[in-house]
Amino acid sequence: MLFGKECRKIIRSLTYIxxxxxxxxxxxxxxxxxxxxxxxxxxxxxxxxxxxxxxHDLIMGSAVNSLISDYLGNSxxxxxxxxxxxxxxxxxxxxxxxxYIKEITGLDKDGLEDxxxxxxxxxxxxGLSENVEYDVPEIPVxxxxxxxxxxxxxxxxxxxxxxxxxxxxxxxVHNFSQVPxxxxxxxxxxxxxFEKDRISGSYARLFCDYIGIVIGIMPVFVAVALVSADRRRxxxxxxxxxxxxxxxxxxxxYAALVTTMFIPVLLSMTAAALQLMKNYSGENYxxxxxxxLPVFWLLPELMIVTAAGMLITEMxxxxxxxxxxxxxxxxxxxxxGMVLEGRIGKFTLVCRHNTxxxxxxxxxxxxxxVFNRLFYLAAAIVAAVLTVLVYELKRGGKFNAIRLFGQxxxxxxxx
Amino acid sequence: MEKKIEIKKVNKFYxxxxxxxxxxxxxxxxxxxxxxxxxxxxxxxMKTLAALHTKKSGEITVCGVPIExxxxxRAMTGYLPQEFSMYPSMKTDEALDYLGALSGIxxxxxxKKVTSLLRRVNLxxxxxxxxxxxxxxxxxxxxxxxxxxxxxxxxIVDEPTAGLDPEERIRFRNLLCEVAEERxxxxxxxxxxxxxATCEQIAIMDEGRVLWRGTVTQLLENSRGHIYTANVxxxxxxxxxxxxxxxxxxxxxxxxxxxxVSDSEPDLPNAVLAEPDLEAAYMYCLHSSGCDVRGGEE
Numbered sequence: 001m002l003f004g005k006e007c008r009k010i011i012r013s014l015t016y017i018x019x020x021x022x023x024x025x026x027x028x029x030x031x032x033x034x035x036x037x038x039x040x041x042x043x044x045x046x047x048x049x050x051x052x053x054x055x056h057d058l059i060m061g062s063a064v065n066s067l068i069s070d071y072l073g074n075s076x077x078x079x080x081x082x083x084x085x086x087x088x089x090x091x092x093x094x095x096x097x098x099x100y101i102k103e104i105t106g107l108d109k110d111g112l113e114d115x116x117x118x119x120x121x122x123x124x125x126x127g128l129s130e131n132v133e134y135d136v137p138e139i140p141v142x143x144x145x146x147x148x149x150x151x152x153x154x155x156x157x158x159x160x161x162x163x164x165x166x167x168x169x170x171x172x173v174h175n176f177s178q179v180p181x182x183x184x185x186x187x188x189x190x191x192x193x194f195e196k197d198r199i200s201g202s203y204a205r206l207f208c209d210y211i212g213i214v215i216g217i218m219p220v221f222v223a224v225a226l227v228s229a230d231r232r233r234x235x236x237x238x239x240x241x242x243x244x245x246x247x248x249x250x251x252x253x254y255a256a257l258v259t260t261m262f263i264p265v266l267l268s269m270t271a272a273a274l275q276l277m278k279n280y281s282g283e284n285y286x287x288x289x290x291x292x293l294p295v296f297w298l299l300p301e302l303m304i305v306t307a308a309g310m311l312i313t314e315m316x317x318x319x320x321x322x323x324x325x326x327x328x329x330x331x332x333x334x335x336x337g338m339v340l341e342g343r344i345g346k347f348t349l350v351c352r353h354n355t356x357x358x359x360x361x362x363x364x365x366x367x368x369x370v371f372n373r374l375f376y377l378a379a380a381i382v383a384a385v386l387t388v389l390v391y392e393l394k395r396g397g398k399f400n401a402i403r404l405f406g407q408x409x410x411x412x413x414x415x
Numbered sequence: 416m417e418k419k420i421e422i423k424k425v426n427k428f429y430x431x432x433x434x435x436x437x438x439x440x441x442x443x444x445x446x447x448x449x450x451x452x453x454x455x456x457x458x459x460x461m462k463t464l465a466a467l468h469t470k471k472s473g474e475i476t477v478c479g480v481p482i483e484x485x486x487x488x489r490a491m492t493g494y495l496p497q498e499f500s501m502y503p504s505m506k507t508d509e510a511l512d513y514l515g516a517l518s519g520i521x522x523x524x525x526x527k528k529v530t531s532l533l534r535r536v537n538l539x540x541x542x543x544x545x546x547x548x549x550x551x552x553x554x555x556x557x558x559x560x561x562x563x564x565x566x567x568x569x570x571i572v573d574e575p576t577a578g579l580d581p582e583e584r585i586r587f588r589n590l591l592c593e594v595a596e597e598r599x600x601x602x603x604x605x606x607x608x609x610x611x612a613t614c615e616q617i618a619i620m621d622e623g624r625v626l627w628r629g630t631v632t633q634l635l636e637n638s639r640g641h642i643y644t645a646n647v648x649x650x651x652x653x654x655x656x657x658x659x660x661x662x663x664x665x666x667x668x669x670x671x672x673x674x675x676v677s678d679s680e681p682d683l684p685n686a687v688l689a690e691p692d693l694e695a696a697y698m699y700c701l702h703s704s705g706c707d708v709r710g711g712e713e
Contacts (some may be wrong), residue, residue, distance in 0.1 A: 002516045014506060234500035241465050241494040242517035243486065243565065249517070396485055397468035 002244075006226075006254050006256035009072035015225035019218050020264045023211070027268040030210040035203060035272070039356060041190050050178040051362045056147040061138070063154065063175035068136050069071060070282075071097055074118045075131040079335065080164040086131065087161050096160060106142050115139065164335065168170045170345055173364060175268050186195050189357045199280050200273075200289030202356040207272050207290070208297040209354045211335065212266060215301050216350040219261050220325040223309030226257060245390040249311070257323040262299065269294050300376040301349060307383035314390045317401040344369045349376070418444045418478055418568060418599055418653040425473030427459055427623075434459045436624045438473070446595040448614030451698060456623040457603040458497060461466065461573045464601065465494040478568055490519075497573040499554060501561075503547035506702030507538060510546055511560055532560040536590060551603035552583030559590060570600045576609050588612050611693040619700050626704040631693060638696035643677055645686040646670045655683070660708050662695045676702055 010016050042048060070076045074094065076087040089097065102108050107115065119134040141150075151169050166175045181189070193202050230236040239249070256359045273290040305325060313320035332349040344351045344365035351369060353362050362369075392401035420442040427435035449457045455583060462468040464475065466485040475482035482488055486624050501510045506554055509530050515525045533539045536556040540682065541549060562570055572591065576584045591600055592613050610617055611631065618628040627634065642662075647655060649671050655661065659681055663674035674689065675681055676699045691699075701708045 001522070005513050009502070127434050127479075133663075159590055229502070234498055235502060236500070237465075237494065237496045238514060238561065239517060241489055241492065242514065243490040243519045244517045245486065396466065398461070404588060413516060 002248075002252050002366075003256055006253050007260050009229075010222065010226055010260045011415050012254055013222070013225055013229075016260065019222050020259065022218055023214050023264040024268065025338045026214045027211060027271070031207055031268075031272065032275065033205070035275060035279070037397065039190065039193060041187035046183070046186070048181035048183065051181045051185055051189075051358070052173060052364070053177045053179045054173055054360075054364065055177055056150075057141070058179070059172055059176045060104070060141045060145065060147065063150075063172060064141055064243050065136050065139055066176070067097075067157070067167065068101060068105075068107075068112065068115060068139055069134050071101065071112070072119065072134040072136070073132045075133075076165055078161050078163070078165045080162050083334065085162075085164070089160070089166070093160050097157065100157060103155065104141055104145055107139065107141050111413060130368050131359060134208040135292055137177070140263070157166050174361070179339065193356065194283065197359060198286035198289060200276060200286045201293065202359070203276055203298075204290050204293040205353045205362060206356055208294050209352050211268060211294070211298060212301060212350050212352070215265065215298050216305060216332065217325060219257070219302055219305045220309035222321055224255055224313050224319060224321050226253060227310050227313040228318075240395040244393060247388050250391050251343070251384060254307065254310060257310075258299075258303055261302055261306065265294070265298055265302070265321065279331045296373055297351065300373045300380065301351075303380035304349070304376040304383065307380040307387065311383045311387045311390065314394065315402060317403045344372060345405050346371055347375070348372060406408055416623045420569065420599060421474070421476045422460075422464075423474045425460075425463065425475060427463060427468065428471050434623050435463070435470070435691075437623055440618055440628060442599060442601060443616070444595075444599050445616070446592060446602060446614045448610035448617040449601060449620060450605070450607065450617055451603075451620035452605055452609050452701075454621040454622075454713060455605075457605075457620055458573055458622070459623070461494075461571050461601065461603050464569075465492055465571050467494075472529060479550065490565070491568045493565065493567035493570045495555075495558045495562045495570075495572040495575055495653065497577075499558035500702075501546045501554075501557070503545065505546055506542070507544055507546060507549065507557060507582045508533060508542040510557065511564060514561045515564045520565060528564055532563060535588075536560045550583075552579050552587070555579060555583070555587055556590065559587075559594070563594060568598050570598055571603075573598065574605070575602070576604065576606060584609070586610075592638065607694045607697050621701060621706050626706075627700045634696045634700060635691045635693065638676070638691040638699035640688065641676055641678060641699050642679055642689045642691045642695045643675045643683075643686045644672060644689045645681065645683040646672050649685060657692045657709070660698050660702055662692075662698050683702070 007303065059162040060251075071094070074088050076089070078085045098109055098112065101112065105111075115136060116134060120135045122133055124131050124133045151172065154167045154172060158165045161167070230239055242249075269291055273287055276285060276290060277287065302388050308328075309325060312324055328349060335342060344362075346368050348368075351372065352399045390399065395400065420440070422438050422440040422442075425435055426433065426653070438460060445482065449460065451457050453667060456630040463470055463482070465475070466488045468484060470482070478491060480487045480491070495579055502513075507515065511529045511532065512525055515528060516522075530539070530542075533542050536559055538549075538553060538560065540554055541553060545703065546554070546557070558575070559572070562646040575591070579587060588609060591602060594600060595613075602609065602614060615630055616628075617631060617687055619626045619634075627637075646667075648669060649666070652664070652671060652673075655673060655675075658675040659673075661673055662676055663672075674695060675683075676695055677687070680686060691693075698708055
């Protein structure tokens with residue numbers, strides 16, 4: 001069977017062995033060592049961290065206070081493309097902002113000046129620069145302000161700031177509705193671990209969080225190695241002149257790549273499940289949860305990274321796919337800023353939830369998560385079909401890979 | 416269905432550069448030789464016949480199937496590229512089996528075919544060797560085996576003997592002649608000896624054009640009366656090479672016996688007409704078509 005032969009080719013390659021080593025190493029050092037003990041109930045008078053309340057009034061109040069503070073100091077921390085940037089607005093943008101603040105709070109420019117005078121001023125050093133910050137007293141939100149209109153305004157403000165600000169709509173809930181957890185909250189969360197997540201749900205999320213980081217980048221190396229092997233080994237013409245259809249060949253290779261690359265993930269899942277059985281022996285855990293969620297979470301990610309790698313490698317020569325994938329992965333991982341829990345947007349490649357708790361925070365993004373994974377599943381199939389088309393064109397001599405780097409490459413600097 | 420390839424007014428471009436000019440050829444069953452210098456357009460024509468390249472204009476039919484029906488063409492064509500290479504870590508039989516699977520041969524038939532082909536190309540004892548461990552000649556024989564695995568009606572072999580030692584070259588030619596008994600075999604080469612030993616029908620190409628087509632005998636007859644031999648002093652050799660097309664030199668004491676292609680009787684003492692050989696006939700064909708084939712130093 002051709003599928004078996006392609007799998008054998010992949011498994012014997014050095015790139016695949018390195019891939020397996022990195023996946024397993026990441027699993028052992030990040031997840032396995034983190035979860036080698038069971039969770040215990042919270043103790044009284046401890047520090048239980050924060051929880052997300054989703055209270056619209058709290059979100060609007062906290063966000064507008066933060067906005068006014070930033071406005072008064074005219075300095076806004078943003079993470080466009082995942083990188084830290086301090087933004088200072090020009091006069092016209094400040095005027096637009098004043099209009100929005102007035103709409104939310106009723107405070108006009110003079111009112112804002114009064115707030116400034118009544119606020120405690122302090123200096124915050126960030127690297128070489130020093131910014132003025134204001135500890136603004138609580139400013140009430142106008143009673144006429146609806147949450148829908150508020151999020152609309154926040155979206156506009158985020159655009160003015162160039163994106164990646166803490167006022168971005170998809171970050172509002174996380175940034176401005178965190179409240180300290182009480183002992184009762186911590187106890188309830190602990191109970192959720194057993195009752196709602198049946199233990200495995202929490203551990204599966206944490207497993208996916210860690211493994212998802214590796215799966216967001218590593219498969220591209222194996223995909224590029226397999227797809228470019230024909231050219232490197234000068235076997236392309238031999239394969240092109242075979243009877244097999246481009247569709248069958250490309251999809252068989254794709255299926256072989258996805259299957260072989262999912263093997264170390266499955267083995268890691270199994271190890272995680274065995275660890276959970278040992279740590280929670282006698283508890284009512286749902287073992288299948290250790291497999292179902294990771295498959296739904298990680299397989300589409302593996303599929304899209306592999307398919308994109310194949311497509312780009314067929315279209316461009318050399319390791320262009322690795323550069324593109326690295327840029328995508330880097331941007332995706334960094335664009336979360338410091339948010340590691342429940343960070344799941346509609347198009348997030350590497351979904352994060354770096355805790356055993358905060359189930360509510362994860363469930364807040366459930367619709368996004370389901371859409372996201374189905375979207376990437378469909379996108380992966382589309383990319384594989386496009387790979388078939390490109391392969392068929394190359395096979396018939398109607399298209400040559402576009403060379404970007406190296407001799408004769410489009411991006412090669414002329415001496 | 417008649418076993419023949421018909422090529423009518425085929426033109427091919429690489430970007431703006433024209434690589435084939437109005438090629439017209441009919442190739443029947445048996446060995447057909449495509450002879451020409453490096454860069455003559457032989458490989459381009461071979462790749463076009465193997466559906467690896469598209470033509471700009473003209474018609475090609477392979478056993479009645481238009482070349483545009485690439486899948487059908489691939490099913491009936493075996494191709495051995497100029498630089499035959501295979502995944503180096505695969506074993507010989509495994510490589511053949513893999514390419515057989517890509518050719519759509521069912522597993523049940525593949526094992527038998529692989530064994531029989533390896534036996535036919537004398538590689539059965541090396542079946543468990545990795546491809547990277549095979550010698551150049553063995554690799555070429557494996558190349559023929561892979562091209563025959565799906566029992567094609569047409570076999571296209573591009574410069575198959577380049578780099579082989581004389582023994583391997585003879586073995587390879589014999590192998591080609593054997594397989595040509597039941598199919599069309601197109602052999603592209605710039606080595607005249609390969610054509611002489613294997614082909615009856617030939618075409619000579621240069622700069623993307625077919626200069627001559629016919630039988631080997633016709634080519635030899637065509638050059639009759641234009642091939643001379645003469646004994647000359649060694650010191651005159653540079654001048655002779657400059658003025659004539661020299662196809663052979665044999666140094667003997669103070670003299671060199673030269674074999675010359677010339678339109679008219681050369682102005683050399685002792686020059687006599689000689690029986691044409693294929694190499695000289697080929698050179699005469701190139702010369703009479705206007706190609707510069709003189710090898711003299713300036």
